[in-house]
Structures are given as C-alpha cells and as structure tokens.
C-alpha cells in the first residue's frame with residue numbers, strides 16, 4: 001500500500017512537469033512569432049507563397065546562406081559559405097552588417113538574448129526539413 005502511494009505520487013508529479021515544458025516551448029514560439037511579425041515580417045515571408053522582399057525563411061535553421069532558389073542575394077552573402085546555425089542567426093540578428101560586411105539587409109540590431117531566444121524558437125518551429133546533412 002505504501003509503495004503504491006509512492007508510485008502514484010511520483011507519476012502525479014511527473015505529468016505536470018512534462019506538460020509545463022511543452023507549454024513553455026509553445027509560449028516561446030508564440031512570442032517569437034509576434035516579435036518576428038514586428039521585426040522581420042515586413043521583409044521576410046516564411047514560405048514561398050508570401051510576398052518577400054528578402055529571401056523567404058522557411059527551413060532556415062541549418063540552411064546554407066544564400067541558397068534560396070532564384071533570390072538575388074548580395075555577393076557577400078552568396079559567397080559567405082556559412083550555414084545558418086542558431087549561433088550564426090544570433091550574430092546576424094545582433095549585428096548583421098558587422099557579422100557580414102556587404103550584406104544588403106538593413107541593420108536590425110537585436111542584442112537582447114531573450115528576444116533572440118524567442119525569435120530563434122519561432123525560426124526552429126518553421127524549420128520542418130532536416131538540414132543536418134549540410135550543417136555538419
């Protein structure tokens with residue numbers, strides 16, 4: 001009886017812990033989407049169907065820089081040879097012109113790590129393709 005109570009108690013606590021982690025992740029994605037709408041959406045669609053002045057950002061995490069088909073990139077970006085890892089995306093959001101001199105993306109300058117975290121969570125959520133082959 002005693003042992004049963006212990007197991008019951010353990011599983012009772014396990015469930016809310018998992019649920020809150022999922023909730024936390026969803027809250028980050030939702031906040032990231034709102035921030036993306038405010039900071040990035042006027043130039044970037046998230047798939048090929050939306051109007052996009054800059055390259056659409058679908059599957060951006062792990063994507064090779066300058067590889068969106070038929071987009072007219074700057075020479076700097078196209079020749080950079082980098083892959084959009086989370087670290088590279090942070091550096092880009094923080095100071096894109098400093099990170100890659102010659103880019104034609106207007107400077108954004110998001111230095112707040114929390115804001116970067118949220119936008120990254122959203123960018124991960126719109127990355128549905130496995131890009132690991134090129135990010136290695």
Ligand code: HEC
Pocket residue numbers: 036039040041042043044053054055060064065066067068072073074075076077078084089092093102103104105106108110119
């Ligand atoms: C004023 C318009 C504008 C805004 C705002 C903007 N971008 Fe860009 N972005 C561009 C342009 C233009 C390019 C192409 C740059 C080049 O070719 O040098 C670009 C390129 C990029 C790339 C490289 C994509 C690739 O295919 O290699 C990423 C990643 C990116 N932007 C992310 C963001 C994020 C995240 C935000 C918001 C925090 C943002 N951008 C805000 C215009 C913008």
